[in-house]
Amino acid sequence: MLKSLYSGVSGMKGFQTKLDVIGNNVANVNTVGFKKGRVVFQDLLNQTLSGGTTANNQRGGINPQQVGLGSKIATIDTIHTPGSPMTTNVGTDLAIDGDAFFVVSPDGDDTNTFLTKAGNFTLDGQGRLVDSNGNFVLGVVANGVAMPIKIATDEVAGKKFTSYSIDSDGYINVVDEDGKIGKLAYDGSKYFLNNPNQAGYDETKNLSIATSVVQNPAGLKKVGNSLFEVTGNAGTNDFGRIKDNAGGEIYSGVLEMSNVDLTEEFTEMIIAQRGFQANARTITTSDSILEEIVNLKR
Structure with missing residues (x-):
């Protein structure tokens, strides 16, 4: 044949x-x-078909066939x-200018997580930041503990948040019903407004959007719904605040397109x-x- x-x-x-x-x-x-x-x-x-031979003083070399x-x-x-940025002016639409990925979890912790560049997030009925599939967008505090991001009320003072914004480092700036301004923070059990002008201010409790930087992004596995799963060939999974893992900057009101x-x-x-x-x-x-x-x- x-x-x-x-x-x-x-x-x-x-x-x-x-x-x-x-x-x-x-x-x-x-x-x-x-x-x-x-x-x-x-x-x-x-x-x-025939191998190559080495040239010598009596005969020239022959290339292999x-x-x-x-x-x-x-x-x-x-x-x-990077994909092209698209301005939406929606506060929960986020894009990362850099190598970092957003981290989402169906369980709300860091034991079962996925990475994504799709930042079209929304707030659910309880004020938690979720993606289009209902997965929780994880936040992180200084000690690396991950938890869902809940932008609803100051659970310590019992005051509702009336507005919020997300800065380039992923921190959530909130305003409560009394007009107090501060960072959304988490003390291990409750979400609260952390005002730098008040006594007891602790910067390490400020909650920021969790990101992850992997050494080999091509080693990530697509699992559908614009999500990636970390595989063994993706390398080190540097999880934490975007300013700590040098993953770039977060832009609010912008989406990274295809x-x-x-x-x-x-x-x-x-x-x-x-x-x-x-x-x-x-x-x-x-x-x-x-x-x-x-x-x-x-």
């Missing part, structure tokens, strides 16, 4: 997967926090370049389509040659 038949099949399979990845990228062109995929190919085994046996997919990378470039994707789609067609033509040509060989007996 002609090796080109199998080489053509391997090429068609590879370009089919490439088209699948491109289709997913295009489908998520407007998905908040989406990171595009990229397919990289590599060749398969090579059959050596090899016939390739097709291609395969080397990697399907997730590209973590990093998909339609111009690039449609160009790659044309290349993948033509590559698929070329490999299909290789198979039909090989089939014609085999037909001629079979007809030799007639």
